[in-house]
Amino acid sequence: MSIIILLLLFAVSLIGVIKSADIFVDRIVDIGRALGISQIILGVTVAAAGTSLPEFGSAVISVLTGNPDLGVGVVIGSNIWNIAGIIGISAILSCAVTTNRDEIRRDGLFGLLSILILTLFMFMGPVGPLTGLVLIALYGVYLWILIKKQRGYYSSHLMDHGEVDVKTVIYAITGFLGLVVFCRILVYSAVGIAEVMNVPEMIIGLFALAIGTSLAELVVAVNSAMKHMCSLSLGDRPW
Amino acid sequence: MLDAPVLIGVTLAVMYFMWTDMELRRVEGAALITVYVLYAVIRITLTR
Numbered sequence: 001m002s003i004i005i006l007l008l009l010f011a012v013s014l015i016g017v018i019k020s021a022d023i024f025v026d027r028i029v030d031i032g033r034a035l036g037i038s039q040i041i042l043g044v045t046v047a048a049a050g051t052s053l054p055e056f057g058s059a060v061i062s063v064l065t066g067n068p069d070l071g072v073g074v075v076i077g078s079n080i081w082n083i084a085g086i087i088g089i090s091a092i093l094s095c096a097v098t099t100n101r102d103e104i105r106r107d108g109l110f111g112l113l114s115i116l117i118l119t120l121f122m123f124m125g126p127v128g129p130l131t132g133l134v135l136i137a138l139y140g141v142y143l144w145i146l147i148k149k150q151r152g153y154y155s156s157h158l159m160d161h162g163e164v165d166v167k168t169v170i171y172a173i174t175g176f177l178g179l180v181v182f183c184r185i186l187v188y189s190a191v192g193i194a195e196v197m198n199v200p201e202m203i204i205g206l207f208a209l210a211i212g213t214s215l216a217e218l219v220v221a222v223n224s225a226m227k228h229m230c231s232l233s234l235g236d237r238p239w
Numbered sequence: 240m241l242d243a244p245v246l247i248g249v250t251l252a253v254m255y256f257m258w259t260d261m262e263l264r265r266v267e268g269a270a271l272i273t274v275y276v277l278y279a280v281i282r283i284t285l286t287r
Binding site: 076077079080081083084085087088089090091092096097098099100101104108111112115116118119122199200202203206207 | 253258
């Protein structure tokens with residue numbers, strides 16, 4: 001397949017992945033709210049995991065289709081891009097990105113700890129289920145701390161309960177299916193580009209896929225920086 | 240071998256910049272972008 005068609009497929013599927021993830025997360029929040037799932041759980045999980053859905057989807061599809069280098073590249077590349085690229089661009093465009101000590105202690109330390117654990121396991125040999133379990137457990141602890149922190153906010157900000165209608169469910173399913181299909185096309189085109197350009201898949205994952213799947217975060221960060229809502233840029237950073 | 244040290248390095252850098260005065264200034268943002276560009280250039284060059 002020619003490089004132009006592959007690049008076109010890559011761009012279109014990237015937009016599809018981001019849009020599908022957006023639709024899926026929005027509808028899941030609606031459904032969760034209607035089912036009476038705690039606002040704390042919804043808020044924290046959507047804020048923490050929802051914005052990383054494109055990276056997560058493309059990494060999972062990469063591994064499942066026998067391209068683990070691409071998957072690892074997306075995850076590590078996204079982290080480096082989010083910290084150095086997006087936060088850096090936010091700081092340049094805005095007055096200054098502000099935060100507080102609690103956020104640095106909590107988010108920074110958990111981010112650092114997860115990287116150190118992953119690096120340690122990678123030095124010890126191939127990353128296996130044990131590494132996954134340890135990292136998921138660490139993420140569980142992080143979510144628990146976030147939920148504890150948010151409890152006060154949500155108890156003072158009561159939200160309306162909605163109803164689950166068929167349209168919302170159809171949108172959620174469409175969003176999920178779109179995410180899977182577009183992630184598959186994205187991975188297919190990324191592997192194709194790597195082959196045609198004779199570039200390792202890891203490089204495509206580290207840069208093209210990592211930056212591409214983080215476009216939504218970049219847009220949010222740039223918008224908030226331009227409006228001088230500087231701390232929002234840091235909050236959007238998915239540790 | 241370059242990816243994990245860079246990831247740890249930029250995380251520590253952001254934590255340090257933030258910890259000192261609770262702000263990430265323009266010059267510090269520019270430093271982060273420079274590190275990212277250098278990393279990209281070195282990583283791609285080393286692979287080829």
